[in-house]
Amino acid sequence: xxxxxxxxxxxxxxxxxxxxxxxxxxxxxxxxxxxxxxxxxxxxxxxxxxxxxxxxxxxxxxxxxxxxxxxxxxxxxxxxxxxxxxxxxxxxxxxxxxxxxxxxxxxxxxxxxxxxxxxxxxxxxxxxxxxxxxxxxxxxxxxxxxxxx
Numbered sequence: 502x503x504x505x506x507x508x509x510x511x512x513x514x515x516x517x518x519x520x521x522x523x524x525x526x527x528x529x530x531x532x533x534x535x536x537x538x539x540x541x542x543x544x545x546x547x548x549x550x551x552x553x554x555x556x557x558x559x560x561x562x563x564x565x566x567x568x569x570x571x572x573x574x575x576x577x578x579x580x581x582x583x584x585x586x587x588x589x590x591x592x593x594x595x596x597x598x599x600x601x602x603x604x605x606x607x608x609x610x611x612x613x614x615x616x617x618x619x620x621x622x623x624x625x626x627x628x629x630x631x632x633x634x635x636x637x638x639x640x641x642x643x644x645x646x647x648x649x650x
Contacts, residue, residue: 506566508559510535513573520570522559529555539574546571604644611637 503523508531510518520535532540532555545552547562547570564570614633618625625633 506564508564509567509569510572511569512571518572524558524560524564526559527555528552528557528559528562531559536574542575544573544575546573607640611640 503525505521505523508520508522510520512518518535520531522531522534528545529540532543532545536543540555547564547568552562552570611633615637618630618633
């Protein structure tokens with residue numbers, strides 16, 4: 502029989518889950534075993550590399566006993582995940598979604614910078630004002646293209 506090894510699955514909120522696997526198992530088989538119904542949303546990262554190929558064996562990745570795999574479970578799924586005992590207890594869903602705070606934070610920062618530019622015009626050089634205007638245009642374009650989808 503093939504020996505088993507334990508991998509540490511580490512989530513964004515620093516919680517960990519242990520996975521008992523065989524070196525011959527594939528990345529896809531491990532996703533199916535430990536994230537049933539969420540295989541498409543799970544991203545596994547080992548030593549900074551995203552494991553894209555689900556047919557790749559764990560042995561070919563040179564994983565050893567107690568190796569740490571970072572796990573990211575995206576909220577956007579092609580199909581809704583089935584509600585089960587694992588769905589509600591998933592630690593990643595409880596983690597704060599910082600990405601959703603970035604847009605309002607950036608808008609607030611730009612608004613404050615424009616306020617200071619208008620109130621303290623003498624402090625801002627022409628280069629700083631041009632940069633602020635360019636940054637505002639770039640951000641507006643990016644926000645427009647992101648939210649048009």
